[in-house]
Amino acid sequence: MSLEPVVLFFVLGLAAGLLRSDLKIPGSIYDALSIYLLLAIGLKGGVKLAEQATPGMLLDGVLIIGAAILIPLVAFPILRYLGKLKRADAASIAAHYGSVSVVTFSIGVAFLAQAAQEYEGYLIVFLVLLEVPALVIGVMLARYGAGKVRWGRMLHEVFFGKSIFLLLGGLIIGYVAGPEGIQPLDKVFFDLFKGALAIFLLEMGLVAAGRLADLRAHGLFLIGFGIVMPVVSASLGTVMGWALDLSVGGTMLLAALYASASYIAAPAAMRIAVPEANPGLSIGAALGVTFPFNILIGIPLYYWMAQTIHQTGA
Amino acid sequence: MSLEPVVLFFVLGLAAGLLRSDLKIPGSIYDALSIYLLLAIGLKGGVKLAEQATPGMLLDGVLIIGAAILIPLVAFPILRYLGKLKRADAASIAAHYGSVSVVTFSIGVAFLAQAAQEYEGYLIVFLVLLEVPALVIGVMLARYGAGKVRWGRMLHEVFFGKSIFLLLGGLIIGYVAGPEGIQPLDKVFFDLFKGALAIFLLEMGLVAAGRLADLRAHGLFLIGFGIVMPVVSASLGTVMGWALDLSVGGTMLLAALYASASYIAAPAAMRIAVPEANPGLSIGAALGVTFPFNILIGIPLYYWMAQTIHQTGA
Amino acid sequence: MSLEPVVLFFVLGLAAGLLRSDLKIPGSIYDALSIYLLLAIGLKGGVKLAEQATPGMLLDGVLIIGAAILIPLVAFPILRYLGKLKRADAASIAAHYGSVSVVTFSIGVAFLAQAAQEYEGYLIVFLVLLEVPALVIGVMLARYGAGKVRWGRMLHEVFFGKSIFLLLGGLIIGYVAGPEGIQPLDKVFFDLFKGALAIFLLEMGLVAAGRLADLRAHGLFLIGFGIVMPVVSASLGTVMGWALDLSVGGTMLLAALYASASYIAAPAAMRIAVPEANPGLSIGAALGVTFPFNILIGIPLYYWMAQTIHQTGA
Amino acid sequence: MPEQNQRLLTIVCESMLESFLQEELPRLGASGYTVTDARGAGRHGRRGGAWTKESNIKFDIVCDAEVAQRVVEHINREYKQHYALVMYSTDATMHCV
Amino acid sequence: MPEQNQRLLTIVCESMLESFLQEELPRLGASGYTVTDARGAGRHGRRGGAWTKESNIKFDIVCDAEVAQRVVEHINREYKQHYALVMYSTDATMHCV
Amino acid sequence: MPEQNQRLLTIVCESMLESFLQEELPRLGASGYTVTDARGAGRHGRRGGAWTKESNIKFDIVCDAEVAQRVVEHINREYKQHYALVMYSTDATMHCV
Ligand SMILES: Nc1ncnc2c1ncn2[C@@H]1O[C@H](COP(=O)(O)O)[C@@H](O)[C@H]1O
Ligand SMILES: Nc1ncnc2c1ncn2[C@@H]1O[C@H](COP(=O)(O)O)[C@@H](O)[C@H]1O
Ligand SMILES: Nc1ncnc2c1ncn2[C@@H]1O[C@H](COP(=O)(O)O)[C@@H](O)[C@H]1O
Ligand code: NA
């Protein structure tokens, strides 16, 4: 249950940011790496789907999405009444936590590979499916019926924004081409994945270091929320995974999905649909607290939870 | 004769552009990928040349170039009198179609690899050799003796522009270092080629989507030209390949070379030497019509043509 | 003792620059490649250190650093009194030559791999350790007690500037994770190293071509210095390597380290601490003369020197 | 050489507004605009540009005073309140053939 | 602190003109210039910057009115007709030591 | 729509000065600034931008005349002598809500 080495690159980036190193990853490299990671994950998911898809998954999918909808609905009142945040801020943060993080998921997959654990590859599909409901709920919580919403612009941003679009595009290409079709691309999209993830995490560390400053201004509540909320969500994911008869690896991944908070698709969508929400708060909590928590402590913890529930339940 | 999976990335990029996704490949990544692809193809050609070069090729080369010169000379009157385009535009488009596309050629090579077909590797040299005559003819057609031409600037652009320069540089390095010398670079320049091509095609799809708008303004003639012209050129290439006793694979590649239209070197050269030509027309036809046609339909078609002529001829 | 093929990429870049090709490597790609190379070298060093570290190295380290301090102290009077340069310029150039070049070192490693020669991997640590003393001496020579120095800013730049920071970060991650921990990252950080180095050298050639113009303005002295100084430093390195009982490969690498001149960390530090020094002179000599000399002629020469001293000494 | 007295209006804002302004500026009467990538600082703190979410863009629009006025009012109404954004303008001469 | 009254002349054009202007501006009397990468829209449609062939650059040149005039005339003569290009200028003060 | 008469001060300099100016400008009274990457040429020759060591940055600062004066003096004192750097300014109107 030791630390994944790629996580050390996140720590290095964090250190660079906090020590004010002049290390900077150019914006275009950040963009290129995220395009690569999204495509690669999508392709992997598509290939797995081509191999594993069964009609039974459909029901599982509905249940997994249904349970996930609870997350923003639980987060919102906590943020609004316990945290005394403005309605827009509470709704926006709830949407971030209801949504998911591709990188957290990837580190979960890397962790399982190191632990030589199998998992249900088609879970990658939920990286796409869990995004939309959480964002729609977030907007509805912010507006509560009143106030004009740029639904058109926002839904266009969600569906055709680069993260969902590339994940989905990769899924389709992977599914259509199948394992042998994709094989000549393996050298780039699979073999280099871990190294690219390491460099991306270096950049994430740099960005997270900048986000911590935002948080300092807004007190302890958000930091506490950023640590407790993922554990709550992960518990829900663990129970769901076990109830749906996923493997230990799959259970852990579902917990990690629920626990993760979006910092790519959600910020863009919220900025359009709920512009009065302060992005410093939501990105600060998601990227400055929850992301490091999840990759440093959360994933080993969720693995232990998954093992425990499977042993106890059996 | 199924679709090459990398071509799906082009379709994905096209979809992103047409659906107005916010997906954008940073300009610097586009530049880096094209530098990589040009160098990699040059290196491959140089290595092949070191292995295969014979004096007999020289005559073949002269004949291949001689026949290729026919292409702009046929295209020009069609564009000028049938299409009623201005002299400058007709000449510039003729130059684009007389010149060649590195990416189309690469997809041809990938297609052959998937079909487990051999080909004459030294054909890569014609990526360099076919560029210059077409561009010079294009300028002469535009000027027809009259009007000042910035020959110096243009020829400098052609020979020292990045596409010819890197292809040639790669050819020389590959030739000098030979297969064993290049071997430590294989992991980057050969193994990653297909994946890099996939990402480049994603970007090409995005760019092509933008070009379609240009075309819409200029009617059906150019679209028809962009489909018929490559088939005509490919037929010439097929006959030449068969007459010169190339393999089926080599015949198909020569057809693809003839059929392809340049959208890197030619636009830059024409912008300098024939600035009054509208680049929207030439790039629109080359990139918006002919490139997709070639990679989606043309290459399988040219392969069938090559097989047929070799079976019938034998 | 033939030319390393990667060096041909440097020559290609140099040719592009001198022939005014429009080939340009985007700034962000240059940054990304240098981040990659620094991290990769650091990781490699860290892994080697985890395998080889012994307490005896500590004494070796002190001696190697002690001898290296002689280099700027010898260079300064030559530049000041023979070259008649201004004090600030002489001091700044001395600091560049006392410091080290990561890329020269990497080409030395590639040369040894091609020659199938072993070397002491922990020497990578000296890429970090040799930087600081030379820069501090350079500043002291420039100021000679008088004049205000921005020590704080400069030392922060040295220690937290990206080159030292990434080398050190890579070293620590490599050391902590060890060979098996790093293994999933090998595909990116080790397998691609040589190809990435080739592309980086292409860019170095382009930059070096630009630097030659600076030099032309300042006469022959600096060109001579840029060739003689590395040979002198390499001789010192050869003797040290032999005296410390390094292998032939290790001796050559130490010679190359001593002979190399910094063009990443040193220019940044000198610009801050000794701003009145003309960066055209120091970068011109280091990058326009010494770097090409070292990779084209120096490294084979230092290898021969290392072999000779080991044969003669034995 | 004919010349035209115009305003040069500059808008610096969050980069996510690019696609919106691209659509809206021509509708407000601007005959053209130029965009560059930027970073900076202001009332909304440092926007370092390292990361899409905190990078800026700069629109330069040469137009007559009336169009400038219309653009300023549109942006004040639609975006100014909730987005990181500044606008400033100077007199400028457009050089035409 | 000595100051100089000058013109700030800005040229936005297709990026392929960069190397030409780099050579010509000093010959026309400009003591310096600054270039940034740009994208935009105008009479020649959208130039999105994604692709070298449709990206722009922006030259800023601080110079006296006479040099500005000379540059404007040169560019109008050599490039304006066939290339995507606009030029505008404002009064500017150069701050020298 | 309230407007403010201000100066638009532009500083083009070696990119290594970015972190220094970032710290110093707010202390000199600037309420904000915008930075873009640039290349160019001037008294210190061509600075092509290909390489960190020879790339420029451009600071745009909208501020009142007094702050502009203070910034110009600070930079003349601290950096002008040894670094590639030019400063120029124009009148500008800041558009506020
Ligand atoms: N006084 C100023 N001068 C120049 N640019 C500014 C100024 N204030 C703000 N900006 C730019 O406008 C962006 C948004 O400003 P703000 O909404 O004040 O945070 C900043 O990130 C800067 O790039
Ligand atoms: N009114 C304008 N204001 C600012 N920039 C403009 C304007 N018109 C054109 N441009 C810029 O100049 C480039 C070429 O203009 P055009 O030749 O009109 O297409 C455009 O792509 C824009 O970047
Ligand atoms: N006259 C000018 N107009 C516009 N930018 C200039 C001018 N002179 C210099 N620059 C810019 O300022 C940088 C430094 O100038 P210098 O210190 O004169 O070399 C140059 O690299 C240019 O980017
Ligand atoms: Na979640």
Ligand code: NA
């Ligand atoms: Na052709």
Ligand code: NA
């Ligand atoms: Na040295």
